[in-house]
Amino acid sequence: MKRSLAFLSLLAILLVACNTNPSPSPTTMTINTSSPEQFVADAEKKLFDLSLKLSRAQWVQSNFITEDTEALAADANKDYIAAVGELAEAARKFDGQKVSDDVARKLKLLKLATPLPAPSDAKERDELTKLAAAMEGDYSKGKYCPDGETGKCFNLDVLSETLAKSRNADELKKAWLGWHNVANSHRDQYARFVELTNKGAKEMGFADAGAMWRSNYDMEPDAFAAEMERLWLQVEPLYDSLHTYARKQLIKKYGDKIVPATGPIPAHLFGNMWSQQWNNIYDLLKPPTGDPGYDLTKILVGRKTDAKGMVKYGESFFTSLGLKTLPETFWKRSLFTRPQDREVVCHASAWDIDAKDDVRIKMCINITEEDFGVIHHELGHNYYQMAYQNQPFLYQNSANDGFHEAIGDALALSVTPEYLKQIGLITNVPDASSDLGLLMQRALNTVAFLPFGYLVDQYRWKVFSGEIKPGDYNKGWWELREKYQSITPPEARNEQNFDAWAKYHVAANVPYSRYFLAAVLQFQFHRALCKEAGVTGPLHRASIYGNKAAGAKLQKMLEMGQSKPWPEALKVLTGEDKMDATAILDYFAPLKKWLDEQNAK
Numbered sequence: 001m002k003r004s005l006a007f008l009s010l011l012a013i014l015l016v017a018c019n020t021n022p023s024p025s026p027t028t029m030t031i032n033t034s035s036p037e038q039f040v041a042d043a044e045k046k047l048f049d050l051s052l053k054l055s056r057a058q059w060v061q062s063n064f065i066t067e068d069t070e071a072l073a074a075d076a077n078k079d080y081i082a083a084v085g086e087l088a089e090a091a092r093k094f095d096g097q098k099v100s101d102d103v104a105r106k107l108k109l110l111k112l113a114t115p116l117p118a119p120s121d122a123k124e125r126d127e128l129t130k131l132a133a134a135m136e137g138d139y140s141k142g143k144y145c146p147d148g149e150t151g152k153c154f155n156l157d158v159l160s161e162t163l164a165k166s167r168n169a170d171e172l173k174k175a176w177l178g179w180h181n182v183a184n185s186h187r188d189q190y191a192r193f194v195e196l197t198n199k200g201a202k203e204m205g206f207a208d209a210g211a212m213w214r215s216n217y218d219m220e221p222d223a224f225a226a227e228m229e230r231l232w233l234q235v236e237p238l239y240d241s242l243h244t245y246a247r248k249q250l251i252k253k254y255g256d257k258i259v260p261a262t263g264p265i266p267a268h269l270f271g272n273m274w275s276q277q278w279n280n281i282y283d284l285l286k287p288p289t290g291d292p293g294y295d296l297t298k299i300l301v302g303r304k305t306d307a308k309g310m311v312k313y314g315e316s317f318f319t320s321l322g323l324k325t326l327p328e329t330f331w332k333r334s335l336f337t338r339p340q341d342r343e344v345v346c347h348a349s350a351w352d353i354d355a356k357d358d359v360r361i362k363m364c365i366n367i368t369e370e371d372f373g374v375i376h377h378e379l380g381h382n383y384y385q386m387a388y389q390n391q392p393f394l395y396q397n398s399a400n401d402g403f404h405e406a407i408g409d410a411l412a413l414s415v416t417p418e419y420l421k422q423i424g425l426i427t428n429v430p431d432a433s434s435d436l437g438l439l440m441q442r443a444l445n446t447v448a449f450l451p452f453g454y455l456v457d458q459y460r461w462k463v464f465s466g467e468i469k470p471g472d473y474n475k476g477w478w479e480l481r482e483k484y485q486s487i488t489p490p491e492a493r494n495e496q497n498f499d500a501w502a503k504y505h506v507a508a509n510v511p512y513s514r515y516f517l518a519a520v521l522q523f524q525f526h527r528a529l530c531k532e533a534g535v536t537g538p539l540h541r542a543s544i545y546g547n548k549a550a551g552a553k554l555q556k557m558l559e560m561g562q563s564k565p566w567p568e569a570l571k572v573l574t575g576e577d578k579m580d581a582t583a584i585l586d587y588f589a590p591l592k593k594w595l596d597e598q599n600a601k
């Protein structure tokens with residue numbers, strides 16, 4: 001989702017002087033600190049006003065990338081993050097004062113209202129927001145031009161399709177290198193960005209920007225890092241089993257000259273630009289027996305489903321649970337397909353423009369099973385946003401950011417063969433002998449993702465803390481890729497390259513731990529929702545489609561937003577107050593057993 005524009009800030013009546021070029025900082029803001037309650041109320045009002053301007057400017061920028069829209073978005077962001085910084089500074093007045101739990105929570109959330117902490121120096125703030133807008137724009141416009149700028153160029157969509165479909169190792173390598181080399185020229189820009197972001201974080205009292213990001217989980221930053229590690233250690237053996245089996249199958253396909261018998265596997269062979277989800281190579285990894293016998297992509301294409309039709313399938317899942325239909329404006333204002341006449345940010349996102357019902361998605365939809373899932377993911381964000389709209393501004397966010405990412409994915413776990421039959425997309429439900437194939441398909445999406453979900457912020461935490469220095473940006477990245485994913489680049493890379501930047505969330509400064517948490521949480525949510533729905537049998541066959549009781553329970557948690565520490569929200573839905581990987585482990589237990597048998601052979 002677009003960093004859910006639940007920014008904070010505090011307070012008060014601020015008067016922004018009229019700005020011409022270059023725009024002055026909003027240090028003209030007047031802050032009413034007469035009482036903590038008044039301060040928080042004013043801050044929420046101020047931040048809401050600025051966030052509305054920011055989301056409109058960012059929406060236009062992302063839908064129409066030009067120098068001008070980038071400048072407008074950078075400007076709006078500058079005003080917003082400046083307000084956050086100034087409000088956070090003013091809030092120090094209440095340090096050590098006795099305030100209600102509610103005010104204390106809001107004062108804390110105020111500081112965390114943006115992943116981009118602002119330096120107090122106006123020129124530096126200006127530079128930082130310009131860098132941020134330029135990096136997202138440059139990433140989105142990125143192209144591989146094998147014959148130079150005047151020849152034919154390929155964007156990420158096209159290169160990703162090659163990664164997904166080609167089974168020619170040379171072709172795969174070319175597409176992989178083509179995209180990753182787009183990032184080569186961005187190291188200095190990113191290093192400066194890190195410097196300025198850290199400066200902002202330090203001024204707010206955090207050790208660095210990574211520590212600031214880790215502070216958003218209702219626990220100390222170190223405790224959160226330990227929590228991530230605990231969950232990773234729970235799931236690591238499952239990933240290892242899948243990786244070992246993948247090696248065996250990839251050797252069969254590409255030979256042991258390309259795929260080594262031990263050690264990390266070349267990254268270009270997994271069907272995905274970042275080797276983060278492996279569903280596109282299901283054909284190479286499918287169990288010899290147990291294929292479900294249908295191909296959802298082929299069915300959707302065969303029925304001439306268009307992008308809007310794809311989104312309609314997603315919406316009807318949510319409404320079957322008793323949730324409301326998407327507003328008329330969603331259909332009018334969303335972007336569903338890549339426009340041919342202009343540059344846009346195609347990385348899928350869900351938006352909440354006005355903290356009411358003006359929700360939208362922006363996505364360049366392909367008619368594929370993969371995007372069928374992504375649509376549920378994005379709508380999960382929109383339904384969360386609509387559910388918490390009556391919360392005060394500082395609580396208009398998910399319990400923690402992993403919850404926001406997990407909702408749509410949890411519902412997509414209910415897209416089972418039984419469900420597809422109910423909605424008329426298939427005619428026969430494959431019997432239990434297909435379970436291995438179904439589990440493999442899911443595992444290639446979620447189990448394969450786990451180490452990547454974990455390492456992206458391991459990387460940025462080290463970059464922000466200075467443990468990985470600009471001169472080692474690529475080395476540091478590949479050490480983590482090798483350690484956690486056990487993959488290696490298709491050919492030797494060096495410090496002329498900056499491969500981490502070839503991932504959207506690095507270039508666009510979106511924190512990533514949320515996706516690792518979501519990979520764990522979605523199974524916990526699914527287990528709890530199925531229990532509420534009274535659905536019995538194995539969880540990979542269970543669907544809550546049409547179950548109003550499950551929908552009501554879900555809605556109850558969504559409506560809480562970020563008003564309470566996340567364990568309380570988790571308890572409302574699941575009865576549990578800890579994030580726990582046993583749900584994902586139980587879900588995949590039959591596959592793990594089978595993989596280990598194959599791997600032992």
Ligand code: X8Z
Pocket residue numbers: 001002347348349374377515
């Ligand atoms: O960025 C996303 C969503 C938007 S919040 C499409 N995801 C991560 C990614 O693409 O890297 C979903 C899975 C992980």
Ligand code: ZN
Pocket residue numbers: 001377378381404405
């Ligand atoms: Zn998302």
